[in-house]
Amino acid sequence: MGSHRRLVPSGFDRGASAAVCVLSAAAAAFGAVPAGPASAAPTDDTRADVDRLYEQAERATEAYNEADERADALREQVGSAQDRIARKQERINRMREALGALAGAQYRSGGIEPSLTLLLSKDPEDYLDRAAALDRISAHHAEELDDLRRAMRDLARQRAGVTGKLEELERSRTAVARHKRTVERKLARARQLLNSLPDDERAAYDRASRTGRADLPGPGTAVAPDDRAAAALAAARSALGKPYVWGANGPGGFDCSGLVQWSYAQAGTGLPRTSQAQRHAGRQVPLSEARPGDLVLYRDDASHVGMYAGNGQVIHAPYPGAPVRYDPVDMMPVSSVTRV
Template identity: 70%
Template sequence: MGSHRRKAPSGFDRGAGAVAVSLLSAAAAVLGAAGASAAPSAPAAPADDTRAEVDRLHTEAEQATEAYNKAEERTGALRGQVRRTQDRIARQQERVNELREALGSLAGAQYRSGGIDPSVALLFSDDPEDYLDKAAVLDRISEQQAGQLDELQDALRELGQERSEGAGKLVELEKSRKAVAAHKKTVETKLTEARRLLNSLTEADRAAYDRASRASRTDLPDLSGAVPASGRAGAAVAAAQSAVGKPYVWGANGPSGFDCSGLTQWSYAQAGVAIPRTSQGQRYAGRQVPLSQAQPGDLVTYRSDASHVGMYAGNGQVIHAPYPGAPVRYDPVGMMPIASVTRV
């Protein structure tokens, strides 16, 4: 009976087997490494990063816009102050000139009538009584001259103060003008960079971003049952609703385009109410109330620095001018962190 025992492997077979095992082990190691590297979540797509960066730039541009609006508002106020100061200086200078002219006339009259010693004049006078009458007049002229001299000194002192104040206002005005220019440059730089990034997107990604930017409510949402806080608040809401669909234009306060605080300021102006130009100023334009008590017409400011503002329209909606490329629209009141709710 033959033996069924397996033959011992030759040296060649043993070497081939070792190589095979080694190759399998190496393949397993490579596959394992590949599996391990694939385990973490995939990184964000470049388009997502670009969109996030564009949103950040728009936020920073809006903050710079509100700083620009504040500086521009201050510049306007200073221009008015400088103009009024210059008017006062002109009037005061005219008064000084009149006083000087009057004093000159009195001095001339006194010189012509009283140029010699009074006792000598009396001795040679043909009519002593007439002389005494003239002397009394001269005394009164001297008293009047002294009074007008005091008045002239006061007027000159006031004129100097007005000129000093005017010079200070002009210096402050120049600083404010420079601040306006600096903030304007910042806004334009941010928006230029945002446009550059948007233009770097593929056509499909750009279209998706544009759709998201315009994915808003420009139609009237259900605001039934929303009661304005006052008649003027109701008028302001109606004005804001009339602006829905108009473009965001930084630094603009209507009527063809708006930035965020420009929209709310313009809306209240249509109701006959003046409120500050900036979102930070509008935050304190009235009484602050809890969000739970918000009524149409209330101003809602956002972010910790109150750099964005919208108008509460009712039923959890605000009307606001979001950012460049997005029109005035309705959005949920909780679209970003709320800083305050202000009832004007």
């Protein structure tokens, strides 16, 4: 997340270090007690710690997104399975009622010895017709009973499957809560460290975080590989300036993978929720062949993603406190480029 500020040679860190040197020299010249190199190092370390915490929080955010997506899928599966079970239970209830009626009719018709019934019958022909029908009812009865047994076995299997899904869903909910606590703890520690910086250092860090680099060139004239990529890039550009909100996928705020997912959704294309899954949402191309709309994945674990915008730049949601913005494509180590 924030680690790219250490990798960009013209970023905040170099300017901050130069400012410290100038202030130290001026203080020495006027005989003041300087906040010299000994105090500059802890400040640099603090900024590095903040960057590291933001990076760890982003990894936890993507883990949260994955667990949350899994929980959503499981909830949908459980809901569909419960609907199927309810319909099957209704069918079984109807089959039981029908079998009960058949059994009652058979009992009433077969309760007297058939030969005696024939002797007592006023119309032997009518009796024989009814006896033949009863045989057919008995055969149908047996078939219905077999159907009922099969339906009940199938229902029992489905109930067991739903029980397993519910247990898995509970585990996913627990994972979501755990990752959420991790993210919040990392971000709280980062804010605490930022608040420990001197006012001028904190203000400079905040300006760098909120405005990005002012010296970036325009995105250039590179053309997207197709209309879909062009539409996704246009959507990402429309989100410039929106805040980073961890776990969010628009439209009011975004995390890194949420921005990419939302942008391609505006182009009519569904993408997975996490940056790790987005890495495999298309074919891999070399960074040297990146075109506008391509997904640029960062770090070996693909825990950050941006959208290539042309002219060596990406649009991305960097980290808390920094809005959706342009940054150099090489702001941090690139692991792969995916063309959706």
